[in-house]
Structures are given as C-alpha cells and as structure tokens.
Amino acid sequence: MDKHLVLLSFFLSYVLLSLNSCNQQQVRQENPYNFPTQVKVAGDLADRMQLTERRLAGHPFSLRLVTEDIARREDYQRRFEEYEGDVSGRTLGAWSYLSRLTEQRTAKLDSLAEQILSYQTPEGYFGVNQQPEGWDYWGRQIFGHGRLLVGLVEYYRLSHDDRFLQAAKKLGDYLAAGIPGWTTAHQGNPWDENRDPTDFRSQFIKTHYTSVMEGLVLLYEISGEEKYLEAARTVVPLLPEFGVYHSHSYMNTLVGIAKLYLYTGVERDRNLLTDIYWQDIKAQVDQPDGGTCEYFPVNRRTEGCSVTDWLRLNLHMWAVTGEGRYMDEAENIWWNALNFHQTHNGAFGHSVMNARGYEAPYSESWWCCTMHGMFAHAALLKFSAAGAAKHLWVNLYAPLESKVTAAGVPVEIRMHTDYPAEGNISITVFPEHQTEFVLRLRVPEWAQSTYQVQVNGDEIEPEMTRGYAVVRRVWKPGDQVSLRLPIELRVEDGRGNTLSDDERFYDVFTSATIHRGPMLLASDLHYNDALPDTLYLTPEAAVDARPEVQSDHFRYPENHVQLPAWINGRRASVTLVPMAEQTGYGEWADELPTFRRNGEEPIQRVPVRIKFTVKRVGDSIRLPARIAHPGGIPMGRIERP
Ligand SMILES: [Zn+2]
Numbered sequence: 001m002d003k004h005l006v007l008l009s010f011f012l013s014y015v016l017l018s019l020n021s022c023n024q025q026q027v028r029q030e031n032p033y034n035f036p037t038q039v040k041v042a043g044d045l046a047d048r049m050q051l052t053e054r055r056l057a058g059h060p061f062s063l064r065l066v067t068e069d070i071a072r073r074e075d076y077q078r079r080f081e082e083y084e085g086d087v088s089g090r091t092l093g094a095w096s097y098l099s100r101l102t103e104q105r106t107a108k109l110d111s112l113a114e115q116i117l118s119y120q121t122p123e124g125y126f127g128v129n130q131q132p133e134g135w136d137y138w139g140r141q142i143f144g145h146g147r148l149l150v151g152l153v154e155y156y157r158l159s160h161d162d163r164f165l166q167a168a169k170k171l172g173d174y175l176a177a178g179i180p181g182w183t184t185a186h187q188g189n190p191w192d193e194n195r196d197p198t199d200f201r202s203q204f205i206k207t208h209y210t211s212v213m214e215g216l217v218l219l220y221e222i223s224g225e226e227k228y229l230e231a232a233r234t235v236v237p238l239l240p241e242f243g244v245y246h247s248h249s250y251m252n253t254l255v256g257i258a259k260l261y262l263y264t265g266v267e268r269d270r271n272l273l274t275d276i277y278w279q280d281i282k283a284q285v286d287q288p289d290g291g292t293c294e295y296f297p298v299n300r301r302t303e304g305c306s307v308t309d310w311l312r313l314n315l316h317m318w319a320v321t322g323e324g325r326y327m328d329e330a331e332n333i334w335w336n337a338l339n340f341h342q343t344h345n346g347a348f349g350h351s352v353m354n355a356r357g358y359e360a361p362y363s364e365s366w367w368c369c370t371m372h373g374m375f376a377h378a379a380l381l382k383f384s385a386a387g388a389a390k391h392l393w394v395n396l397y398a399p400l401e402s403k404v405t406a407a408g409v410p411v412e413i414r415m416h417t418d419y420p421a422e423g424n425i426s427i428t429v430f431p432e433h434q435t436e437f438v439l440r441l442r443v444p445e446w447a448q449s450t451y452q453v454q455v456n457g458d459e460i461e462p463e464m465t466r467g468y469a470v471v472r473r474v475w476k477p478g479d480q481v482s483l484r485l486p487i488e489l490r491v492e493d494g495r496g497n498t499l500s501d502d503e504r505f506y507d508v509f510t511s512a513t514i515h516r517g518p519m520l521l522a523s524d525l526h527y528n529d530a531l532p533d534t535l536y537l538t539p540e541a542a543v544d545a546r547p548e549v550q551s552d553h554f555r556y557p558e559n560h561v562q563l564p565a566w567i568n569g570r571r572a573s574v575t576l577v578p579m580a581e582q583t584g585y586g587e588w589a590d591e592l593p594t595f596r597r598n599g600e601e602p603i604q605r606v607p608v609r610i611k612f613t614v615k616r617v618g619d620s621i622r623l624p625a626r627i628a629h630p631g632g633i634p635m636g637r638i639e640r641p
Contacts, residue, residue: 029260031221033319034387036402039101041187043399043418047553048342048583049098050528051378053371055346056091057108063115067093069144070126080367084127084141087367088116092151094374096158101381102143105158108146113155113164115269116148120167131178135190136201139208143249149215153222162635165222172219175212176231182209182238187392191238196295206240207249220263222261236269247296247367251281251309258316270320277317281310288492289579289610290333291353302358304341304348304369308376311338315383318395324467327395328444330383331425334396335420336520338376339580340608344554357522357609358381360588361602385413385425393440393468397425397483407437411475420517421558423447423485427436434476440468441478444518446498447485454482487517489561491537492613497573514576516559521576523607532565532574534613554584579608 023114028343029131041049055061064071067088069081080086092112099105101622119126130141152168155161183191190206215234217226239253254273261269284297292310293299318326341348343362348369352359384396387406397419403412412430419425429439443451443464453462453469456479462469490497514521514535523531535570556578565574586605 011037024407029263029265032388035260035382036101036385036403036404039381039384039400039402041102041398041400044554048339049102049374051094051344051346051583052347052348052370052374052377053098053106055108056095056374059110061091063108063112066112067115067119070116070148072127078367082130082137082140083144083367084125084130085151086144087371088112089144089148089151090148090368090375093147093154094371094378096151096154096248097378098374098381100154100158101378108311109155110159113159116151117163118169120170124170126171135188136205139190139205142175142178143208143211144253145171146212146215149175149212150218151184153215153218154212156222166176169223169225172216172223172228172231176216176228179212179231179234200244203240203244203353204246206238207245207253208251210235210239211249211256213253214259215256217256217259217263229260229263232256232266236260236272237385239272242276242296245296247285247292247294248303248305248309248372250296251306251313255309255312255316258313258320261320273317273320277313281313287337287353289336290329291337291340293353294350300353302341302351302353303365304338304350305365305372307333307337307341308348308372310367310473311376311477312379315379317382319386322466322468324442325445327383327442328467329353331396331444331518334376334380334522335518336579338373339554340582342583343586343603344583346370351605356611358605358607360607362603363602387411387437391438391440392429393442394427395442397485406431407435409433409435409437418558419485420487420519421556423487423517425483425485427481427483428589429475429481430477430481431475432477434474436472436474439471439473439475439481441471441481441483442467443469443483444485446490446515446517450486450488452482452484456480457482485517487559490515508616509614511611513610514561514563514612514614516561516578518574519559519578519580520610521559521561522579522608522610523576523612524582524608526581527575527577529572530567531607531609532567532572532612534566534615535574536564536566537616539612549563554581556581579610582606582608638641 042079064076065078068076068078069087072081073085077404094108099109101262106145116126123129125141125145127610128401129139149168149171152164152171156164156168183189188195190202195202213232213235216228216235220232225468236257239257254276257269258273261273268567280297281292285292290307291302292299292306294306295304311330314326314330314333318324318330326576340358341351343349343364345364347364347366349362349364350369351362380396384398384400385402385404386393390407392404392406392411394413397415397417399417401412401414401416403410405411410432414428414430415425417425441453448464451469453460453471456471457472460471462471464470469483490498491509492515493509493511525531559578561576563576564574565572567574582605586603
C-alpha cells in the first residue's frame with residue numbers, strides 16, 4: 001500500500017474514532033435521580049420484609065444449599081445448580097440491598113459473601129465453565145452469573161469491601177468479553193438466522209444472555225468504568241422481539257435497558273421500552289391485580305420473580321418517563337399480586353391463574369422467587385421517594401422515614417399513615433436548611449378528582465401534572481404536608497378503567513373488579529361458602545362490614561366489603577377481602593419437600609375470584625366521576641434497533 005494511503009487511512013481511523021467517542025460522550029449523562037440512602041419502614045411492608053428475611057435466615061436455606069450453584073460439590077446435588085450463581089447471587093444481592101437501605105445486617109449474609117468470593121476462578125467466572133457444553137448450558141451459567149454480578153455489586157455497596165468490587169469487575173470483564181461472541185463466534189448461536197425459528201429453547205435462552213444487562217449497569221455505577229456501560233449498550237440490540245419468552249428474564253433485561261437509559265439518554269432505548277410496555281406487555285398480559293404470567297405472552301402459571309420484575313419494570317418506567325401512572329401500576333402490583341404471592345412462611349412462588357382469578361395449588365420456588373421477592377421489597381423502599389436538581393418526588397405511601405437529597409440539600413422525610421386502611425397521609429419534611437424545591441406528591445388515578453392537600457394546616461389547590469400534585473415553595477425543617485386520598489368502593493372494567501356514572505357503565509358488566517383504594521377485593525372460601533359469579537351493587541352494600549377477624553396478621557378488615565350476590569341459584573351476602581390476605585393462609589412445613597433435586601410440592605390454598613359479573617340496581621352506589629385518561633404516552637410502533 002502507498003505510504004500516503006497508509007497515513008491517510010490512519011488519519012481517517014483516528015478521525016472516525018474521535019467522532020465516535022465524542023458521540024458517545026454526548027449521550028452520557030448523570031443519573032437525574034437521588035434515591036434514599038436509608039429507609040426505616042413500619043407497618044405491613046415491614047412485617048412482610050421481616051417474614052421473607054426470616055425465611056432466608058432460617059434452616060432450610062443453609063449456606064450449603066445456597067452456594068451449591070457455584071460450589072458444584074460432587075457429593076451434593078440440588079435443583080437448578082447449573083444456573084451458576086443464581087440462588088447464591090440473588091440471595092447475596094437482595095439481602096445486601098435491603099440491609100443497606102434498612103441498616104440491618106446479619107452475620108449469615110457476611111458468611112455467605114465470604115464463601116461466594118472463594119469460588120471465583122482466575123478467569124472471572126464462578127463454578128464450572130459451562131461454555132464448552134453448548135449455548136443452552138452456557139446460557140444457564142450466564143443467567144446465573146447476571147444475578148451473581150448484581151449480588152457482588154450490592155454486597156460491595158453494603159460493605160465497602162474492595163475485594164467485592166474487584167470480584168465484580170473480574171466477573172464483569174468475563175461477561176463483557178463474551179458478548180461479541182454470542183452472535184459471531186460459533187455456528188448455531190441463539191441469534192443464528194439459520195436456526196429453526198420454532199425451536200422454543202433457542203428463543204428462550206436469548207434472554208438468559210441479555211439479562212446480564214442490569215448487573216453491567218450496576219457495575220458501572222460502583223466502578224465508574226465506562227467500558228461496562230458500553231458492554232451493556234451492545235446487549236440492547238440482542239433483545240428479541242416480544243413473543244414466547246420466560247417473562248422473568250425478558251423483563252429483567254428491560255429493567256437493565258431502563259437503568260442504562262438513565263445514563264445514556266438514548267431516545268431509541270426509551271422508545272423501545274415504551275413500545276414493549278404498552279404494545280406488548282400491557283396489551284397482552286394485563287391482569288387487574290398486577291399479576292403476570294411465567295411465560296409470555298399467555299400462560300396460566302405465575303411466579304414471584306415475574307411479578308417482582310413487572311413491579312421493578314414499572315418503577316423503572318417511572319424513572320425513565322416521570323409519569324405517575326407507572327407508579328400507580330407499581331402500587332397495584334405491590335398491594336395485590338406481590339402480596340398475594342407471598343406465603344405466610346415468607347416465601348414467594350408459583351400460582352395458577354384462571355379466567356376469573358387464581359386456583360388453589362401454590363408452590364414455593366425456593367430456587368428463585370423467595371429471594372427475588374426480597375428485591376421487590378428493596379425496590380419499593382428505594383423508589384418510595386426520589387430527589388433531583390429541583391424536585392422531591394414522594395411516590396409510595398407507608399409509615400416510613402427516609403433520607404434523600406433534593407435540590408442539593410439532604411432532606412429527611414417522615415411519613416405517618418395507615419394507608420390503605422384509610423387515606424390520610426401526613427408527611428413532614430426536614431431539609432438540612434431552608435430551601436426551595438418542587439414537592440411532587442403522587443395522586444393515584446382513582447383519587448385525582450377527590451384528593452385534598454394541606455400545607456402546615458392550610459388547604460391548597462396544587463397543580464396536577466403527570467399524576468402528581470405539585471407544590472413549589474421554600475421548605476423549612478418541620479413543614480408538614482397532609483394528603484388525603486379518599487378510599488372508596490370502586491368498580492373497574494378489569495383493565496384498569498374506572499366504571500363511573502356515565503355511558504361506560506351499563507346495568508350489567510361481565511368482567512368487573514372491585515377495589516378500595518389500591519386494594520383489589522376478592523372472594524375466597526375462607527369467608528364464603530361458595531364463590532359468587534354475580535354481585536349486586538345495591539343500597540345494602542356495606543363497606544367497612546368488619547366481620548369477625550381470626551388473626552391480626554395480614555388482615556385488612558377496614559377494606560372488607562359485603563355485597564348481595566347470586567350464588568348457586570340463591571341470593572346471599574358475600575364478603576370481599578383484599579387478595580393480599582392470602583399471605584395468612586396455607587400450611588407450610590419448615591422442612592419443605594421441595595428441597596428435592598427435582599419437582600415441587602403443590603400446597604393447597606383456596607381458590608380466589610377477582611372478576612365478577614356486576615349488576616347495578618338503581619342509582620344505589622355512587623361511583624366516582626370518570627377520569628379522563630391523560631395523554632402523553634407515545635403509542636406508535638418503532639423500529640427495533
Ligand atoms: Zn421465580
């Protein structure tokens with residue numbers, strides 16, 4: 001080659017590289033949010049967190065069981081150990097995350113962390129190298145390692161022990177180095193166009209790979225090394241079109257893309273998320289309780305991991321868009337599907353949906369859901385409030401105290417409430433010194449025409465934008481805000497639209513759901529002899545019926561409702577209770593038979609019905625005014641990257 005040509009090509013490469021890196025710098029930004037560094041919570045959520053922590057701290061979850069997926073002992077086997085780092089990484093991650101926010105840390109967690117560290121190989125991976133065993137088994141390892149990377153990052157954040165940062169980077173380097181080879185290195189990779197498109201397994205394992213995304217972005221957060229963000233960016237185009245997928249790993253990848261977006265601001269990624277959220281998931285798998293199926297797009301089985309990731313996806317969609325409606329959905333999932341999936345031994349697992357609710361069999365998924373449910377609890381604490389350059393968002397309502405930075409000033413938030421038993425929420429803010437910021441209080445869609453706000457005892461009429469009541473002022477320590485969200489009986493059409501006194505509500509509605517505040521009400525066989533098909537909205541409908549309550553644990557008597565109904569050819573009175581009460585039922589042995597290598601033992605709960613035919617008698621029940629659906633969500637289908 002001519003010497004000048006060589007020089008020219010060097011020069012051009014240099015220009016192109018520089019342009020490329022400039023371009024990348026332009027799309028890198030500061031994460032706009034400050035999330036609470038510490039949250040003390042009381043009430044129902046605290047009880048539920050403690051329940052799951054006790055489960056993980058207890059005997060069945062021995063370190064031997066938990067670490068088997070990286071120890072790969074020859075004299076011991078357990079189910080799913082080839083998902084290397086899955087159980088061990090999730091346990092480490094969820095527990096560390098929660099421990100950091102609540103400032104409570106157990107010795108078992110530290111022992112687990114030390115043991116995990118001892119199983120890292122010089123190449124960076126943990127356990128046995130499964131790459132030579134083919135795409136399926138390597139995919140299982142990659143999936144587990146994605147969870148383990150999150151675990152190492154979260155434990156580093158808790159402990160500030162540099163060994164865990166180094167271990168996370170070594171694992172991150174191993175994963176990042178593998179990504180280019182996923183699509184090019186070998187024939188027959190999951191993205192190979194020559195592969196049989198109906199080969200379910202090869203479709204399925206694509207998202208085993210792409211779910212490393214979240215860990216890579218978290219690793220960028222703690223290391224500041226942009227190569228991890230770059231590696232995550234190369235994964236985005238590998239997310240397959242929505243279709244038949246394990247919903248947990250599909251949504252886990254979406255959460256990773258949302259986290260990535262907060263640092264890159266790439267519009268295309270935001271559109272991809274919005275598109276999949278509305279056009280695919282919401283359109284095809286929308287359950288009134290916020291539940292979702294184990295396999296997209298349609299499957300009767302549910303799992304705690306999918307419910308948790310649907311919750312986390314909604315929380316992250318809020319972060320991406322600032323739209324309160326995603327928080328409304330997160331609150332719905334929290335109080336209904338998530339709580340329903342928690343059993344009274346603290347576990348999370350699988351249930352079975354039918355057209356009108358849930359069936360009786362339930363099983364604990366000790367190999368994923370129990371610890372993944374703890375991520376849901378931690379995420380609820382994290383997203384309960386958020387600060388930014390000029391704003392302080394208050395997103396979720398529970399008795400809690402948190403510390404967050406807003407407008408550059410540390411602010412302590414103290415919240416007192418019995419919500420959702422009743423709708424009064426008292427929030428006192430303590431900015432370190434008097435400072436101006438915009439307080440944004442989330443007002444659920446069902447309360448947007450009836451809510452009230454007071455500041456230091458004076459009623460105000462705040463502007464409502466994107467699901468938030470907005471109060472701009474100079475705040476001083478001890479300023480008090482009272483938010484009132486009237487908790488009333490509400491009938492919805494099963495897809496989240498409130499049925500109101502207008503043309504949308506006729507005398508009979510065949511697939512309706514009954515709510516009080518964020519609680520979805522269900523009929524079950526604990527309070528009723530049979531499940532009703534038809535409910536009557538009549539003047540006799542009694543809210544706050546407060547029937548005899550056997551236990552005060554996970555009971556919400558303020559939200560019990562009695563309605564006349566038609567059951568098996570006769571009129572009867574039916575008691576509806578929040579579906580979250582199911583946590584209190586079921587017999588659970590300490591020593592679970594599910595600890596066999598294979599198989600799971602169904603536990604009988606009772607069938608739960610959540611969709612009813614509703615007949616309206618006269619003008620008997622005052623229904624809330626119809627709320628116009630606010631616009632602003634781009635619905636157009638975009639090209640996939
Ligand atoms: Zn699971």
